[in-house]
Amino acid sequence: MDKNEIISPENLAYKKPALLNETPMHYCPGCSHGVVHKLVAEVIEEMGMENKTVGVCPVGCSVFAYRYIDIDWSEAAHGRAPAVATAIKRVWPDRLVFTYQGDGDLACIGTAESIHALNRGENITIIFINNAIYGMTGGQMAPTTLIGQKTSTCPYGRTPELHGYPLKITEMAALMEGTCYVTRQSVETVAAIRSTKKAIRKAFEASMAGKGSSLVEVVSTCNSGWKLSPVKANEWMKENLFKFYPKGDLKDTTEDK
């Protein structure tokens, strides 16, 4: 069987979603962003919302998300994505509106916008990539950096005395009246990827059903920022991040009446 036969349409068991275009991604090999982008594109397609979706991208590594997924995008100022998304959803209530943000954007400079959008119960979904570091600017300490973790701005390791504690913003979101679905996922294995996809679908459906705000945290790797190989980065994430940021649903009231 030659290559052309193998890739003939009847033999294809899997293909990338059409919404994910051919632009080469700027993400480092081993980064979690590419997988989550693909899941977002797949879910939008499966829901048939290609022409009814507006994404809001952050400042950070995923600032260029708009280059890769062929939907309308609004590129927000650093941290302001939930405010931008709030407004788009309020003036276009039948659209699917989501933000895609990293830990620095969502849990540091944009804490106020995140907390208040979630607490108002805006019918939007926040996809939160938590890799415990600032990737885009070259590996500085993030609000989610673990105690003991080394970054370029805590080169001797994060300490509570010098830097304060890592912020569990997802736990905070679960306490809020306005949220209907709050979950923590990851994408390092096929099973985890499937689970994350389900979570994104559930969140998007809850947004369209007007059930309130959803937050899907994806605990992610930043092998460049962590200065590890992709494989080692996955191991480090499992050993360290999953302990402090345990996976699973923190809140789900989407089935409640």
Place this chain on the structure above:
Amino acid sequence: MKGNEAIAHAAIRCGADAYFGYPITPQSEVIETLAALKPWEETGMVVLQAESEVASINMVYGAAGAGKRVLTSSSSPGVALMQEGIAYMAGAEIPGVFVNVQRGGPGLGTIQPSQADYFQATRGGGNGDYYVITLAPNSVQEMADFVDLAFELAFKYRNPAMILSDGVIGQMMEKVVLPPYKPRRTEEQIAKECPWATMGRTNGRKPNIMTSLEMQPEVMEQRNLALLRKYQQIKDNEVRYEKTLCDDAEYIIVSFGSAARIAEKAVELAREEGIKVGLFRPITLWPFPEKEIAALAEGKKGILSAEINAGQMIEDIRLAVNGKVPVEHFGRLGGIVPGPDEIVEALKNKLMK
């Protein structure tokens, strides 16, 4: 009604789709009036109290970028916080409207009226090379009229537009003829008039991206140059001003907004004393009526810039006049509103001695 209330009524009547705001004295009547009028029941207009001015201007960024007619309002310290969002709107060419009911500064300053945000308003205000179309109302009537005008200009040029008012105009009560009701635009109209809007890919068109980001300097420079060409077009077409008793005048007072109302009376008082003085009122502060002021300065004995600040518009007047005639400044600070007699005194002391 109050100037602030007029803004709220006019917004509903000119088919605004949304207002996002945060309370601050002396302009809280804008959001209070909107909340009491409940336009969401009548026209479908969204009214939302945001968590900060930073959030409210970014809400304007989002909703106006999605093609809707959206406004916010605040006062000086709040508008300072909004500068990030305004710069992003200028960069992404988003046509939002914002109102600054100025108070004294710097910092928390005072809640009393001031015109000390002239520099901020006319020099962009945030980071980067950009300008905001700036309208300066001098009455409650103009507060009402300029809402629709600001939207028209903002959408015509895809640029943020500001109504630069102050605590006097916002708080004073005058008779006002409100504009007639205009329906909010339909989805079809928005898709047609705003083919750039991030409202979902209408009929499967190519994606629209609202962004001010460009990593390639060569491309970014072209974007900057395109913005400059647009600003030149605005300068060529949208200068607005008003002249009173300038034809036989030997002296000219230049004033905007509430100061121009006081200066009107000052001109009257000075003329009673036999001083030939006229009033030039810029209505657009950016674009500034520089050619008109340069022409008007010919053969005059002097120009007095009467502003409720420490001397800001005077720089634009001096640039326009280019040394042809003396240009002096009069202003009160700290939230104090001058009387017309003070302006007449300044005219005599600074230009007629």
